Amino acid sequence: MEIKNVFVVGAGLMGSGISQVAAQSGYNVWMCDISQDALDKAMSNIRWSLGKFADKGKLKEAVDVVIKRIQPVLNYDEASKADIVIEAVFEKLDLKQKVFREIDSIAPPHAIFASNTSAISITELAASVKRQDLFIGLHFFSPVQMMAAVEVIRAVTTSEEAFLLGRDFVKSLGKEPIMVNRDIPGFLLNRINLPSTIEAIKLVEAGVASVEDIDKGVKLAFGRKMGIFETGDMVGLDVTYSALMALYEETKDPRWYPPELLRRKVRVGHLGKKTGMGWYKYNEDGKPVGPAL
Ligand SMILES: NC(=O)c1ccc[n+]([C@@H]2O[C@H](COP(=O)([O-])OP(=O)(O)OC[C@H]3O[C@@H](n4cnc5c(N)ncnc54)[C@H](O)[C@@H]3O)[C@@H](O)[C@H]2O)c1
Known part of the structure; x- marks a missing residue:
């Protein structure tokens, strides 16, 4: 066809x-x-x-x-x-x-x-x-x-x-x-990527490092073009949240449950670039102007 x-x-x-x-x-x-x-x-x-x-x-x-x-x-x-x-x-x-x-x-x-x-x-x-x-x-x-x-x-x-x-x-x-080849929750690449996103959010939550330093680190050390949080803001925090909830509901495995900081940001409407605030803060042209609240 x-x-x-x-x-x-x-x-x-x-x-x-x-x-x-x-x-x-x-x-x-x-x-x-x-x-x-x-x-x-x-x-x-x-x-x-x-x-x-x-x-x-x-x-x-x-x-x-x-x-x-x-x-x-x-x-x-x-x-x-x-x-x-x-x-x-x-x-x-x-x-x-x-x-x-x-x-x-x-x-x-x-x-x-x-x-x-x-x-x-x-x-x-x-x-x-x-x-x-x-x-x-x-x-x-x-x-x-x-x-x-x-x-x-x-x-x-x-x-x-x-x-x-x-x-x-x-x-x-x-x-x-x-x-x-098989329709499993999270398919393939999210199964690999989301655990590092969860870990990065939990490290920020625990005060171990800032969003900026984690992004800088993963770009310089792992050759990623965008940081975990930069990507998260572009994708939308609500999208990441929904993906994790779907995985959690499907598997009932607590390791997929969205971290508290992500849950709070979604609740308050800080969804990333599209709302002007997520992991970073954005100006009207959509350019990051510093860390989020
Ligand atoms: N954002 C990402 O990075 C990303 C990456 C991969 C997959 N996805 C998936 O792609 C899908 C879309 O995500 P998005 O970020 O583009 O969402 P979005 O919110 O930017 O766009 C969704 C669009 O669907 C429209 N819509 C709603 N109901 C409709 C209907 N009945 N008929 C026609 N249009 C309708 C809305 O008006 C809206 O414009 C979601 O399933 C999401 O999980 C998103």
Whole structure:
């Protein structure tokens, strides 16, 4: 099956990034959100990001040519043309299931369904639709435009064909598929990364070191491009919190329970860059201006 048309549901941080890379790779993209404001923001962020690529000589085509491939839409009607549907709405099981159920009755029978969930079981999402064999996880990392790894996750019901189509689609985006053969909580890379995030937060909580020093240390010692807390602010503290809670609820293993400092920050609404305060404090241009409260 040849994929030409991509329907992305959710035009937030991830959905807009996925729409952009798909359009850059020549796909026709419908980018859907329930909020016109979200669509407007997504289109202007995409234009800005493409402009940056163009300035660096890294865009093969004119910005407008790429932009023209993306149609912002406020409903699911155009999913009737989709060869692949990629869902990137809020990290809520019932919402995601509802979205997939509705689109299942609109999309053509051959269309692959993929979720970009951080931590919800792909199998549980697949259970909400009829095409359970065509359901995969496609876990992009933020910022989607820059991060080369994408986890391709096989649900219990996923056919070999759909799993391999997912792999080939990721390659066609110029990204590297990381094949995850079993749908386990946290998939693969979060299972490796979240323990160090939890440990770093607990070390700050215990007064062992500052957020800045931990970030400096992991960048200089481990060659990471971004610190643990810098990444946390970009991803959103609520997203990290939800991922940990999903892992905790699924495994009942207390080691995944979100640390107290993270729970407090989420409760008070310090969610990272998007709220101007998280692990760091940000100015109106989104630049860090020092440690958070
Ligand atoms: N933020 C990250 O770094 C990251 C990384 C990997 C995966 N994820 C996952 O990707 C998904 C999206 O995360 P995000 O950070 O882009 O969220 P976000 O809050 O930036 O965007 C979510 C968007 O979904 C829209 N939406 C809500 N209900 C909808 C519906 N019924 N139909 C269409 N659109 C709807 C919202 O209006 C919003 O614009 C989540 O499942 C998250 O766990 C996030």
